[in-house]
Amino acid sequence: MTAAADINVTRAETSKLKDINLENIPFGKYFTDHMLEVDYEDGKWKNAEIKPYQPLLLAPSLAALHYGQAIFEGIKAYKNDAGEAFIFRPYDNFKRFNTSAERMAMPQVPEEIFMEGMRMLIDIDKSWIPGQKDHSLYIRPFMFSSDEMIGVRPSEKYKFLIILSPTGPYYAAPMRINVEEHYVRAVPGGVGFAKAAGNYAGAMYATAQARAKGFDQVLWMDALEHKYVQECGVMNVFFIIGNTAVTPDLKEGTILAGVTRDSAIVLLKEMGYTVEERAISIDEITEAYKQGTLKEVFGTGTAATISMIKALNYKDFEMIFDVEQWKAAPEVKRRMDAIKAGVEVDNHGWMYKI
Numbered sequence: 001m002t003a004a005a006d007i008n009v010t011r012a013e014t015s016k017l018k019d020i021n022l023e024n025i026p027f028g029k030y031f032t033d034h035m036l037e038v039d040y041e042d043g044k045w046k047n048a049e050i051k052p053y054q055p056l057l058l059a060p061s062l063a064a065l066h067y068g069q070a071i072f073e074g075i076k077a078y079k080n081d082a083g084e085a086f087i088f089r090p091y092d093n094f095k096r097f098n099t100s101a102e103r104m105a106m107p108q109v110p111e112e113i114f115m116e117g118m119r120m121l122i123d124i125d126k127s128w129i130p131g132q133k134d135h136s137l138y139i140r141p142f143m144f145s146s147d148e149m150i151g152v153r154p155s156e157k158y159k160f161l162i163i164l165s166p167t168g169p170y171y172a173a174p175m176r177i178n179v180e181e182h183y184v185r186a187v188p189g190g191v192g193f194a195k196a197a198g199n200y201a202g203a204m205y206a207t208a209q210a211r212a213k214g215f216d217q218v219l220w221m222d223a224l225e226h227k228y229v230q231e232c233g234v235m236n237v238f239f240i241i242g243n244t245a246v247t248p249d250l251k252e253g254t255i256l257a258g259v260t261r262d263s264a265i266v267l268l269k270e271m272g273y274t275v276e277e278r279a280i281s282i283d284e285i286t287e288a289y290k291q292g293t294l295k296e297v298f299g300t301g302t303a304a305t306i307s308m309i310k311a312l313n314y315k316d317f318e319m320i321f322d323v324e325q326w327k328a329a330p331e332v333k334r335r336m337d338a339i340k341a342g343v344e345v346d347n348h349g350w351m352y353k354i
């Protein structure tokens, strides 16, 4: 283990915090006073430094800009009423980051850099964690290839950074979703399970087209038959059918293993639901809707926790839901938010104390 002291700290001379009102801040717009930056070179991580948040100076030939070896994570930190700071399930994100790195032929980031760097950085910028209800500090670790050479091969140099952004309550209005029948997000053998920048780039065109037609997002289907559900936009998706919660399984590697997805599975079981991780077809969904057994459809992800789906459109058939009547999704959200805020006991060891 590298000791914490191996991360150099250069403090900002003044804090930007005094100029920012931490209430109702838009997502991803403001960044804290410091950032973590680490270089990978000659097979080793070096120059680990926490320093004032600042622009990077990069060559136009930077490999990541051309071939897209770039991955990221999204995590949140919270402050409880006693002013103590906690991060929600950061080890799960740490492990997923290295799963993404492996798939993109990028080096593994050691735990003492990812976890200790994150802990130190948040500790230094602790006053930026908003204390109000439903507010949090969004943590964005990311890595990109930094060879200054445009040959096609895995880069030899990389940069790993963590930046922090205070964020207000993310009010996720119930969404209208269109089942995407042409474009696909992920294929078996592809990179769907990696939190890779390119997955987001590849999804934007279809999403923009759905928006132009009045939908909020797309429901991605499998690439081979356009029959089985994968994800809803950049969220995992759950269907409550009778007393069973069904969510697509992760076996084919086409679905991002969401930390919120995993947490929702745990909470749904505790709430008495049977949870099935399995293939679910759009035909099964429409059939359940027609029979009146499809009760709720919702997405899960770090940004919004739970996003309810009020309408699901498949071809010319629109399934409409009265979200006011829902029980499962609001209760999962309530329980998860209460654990994060420190209002309810954390029986699962999800909260990591700074």
Ligand SMILES: *Cc1c(COP(=O)(O)O)cnc(C)c1O
Pocket (backbone or CB within 6 Å): 074, 195, 231, 233, 234, 235, 236, 256, 257, 258, 259, 260, 261, 300, 301, 302, 303
């Ligand atoms: C990040 C992400 C999710 C949600 O994962 P969480 O760990 O719950 O935030 C779901 N799907 C995709 C494609 C994602 O990139």
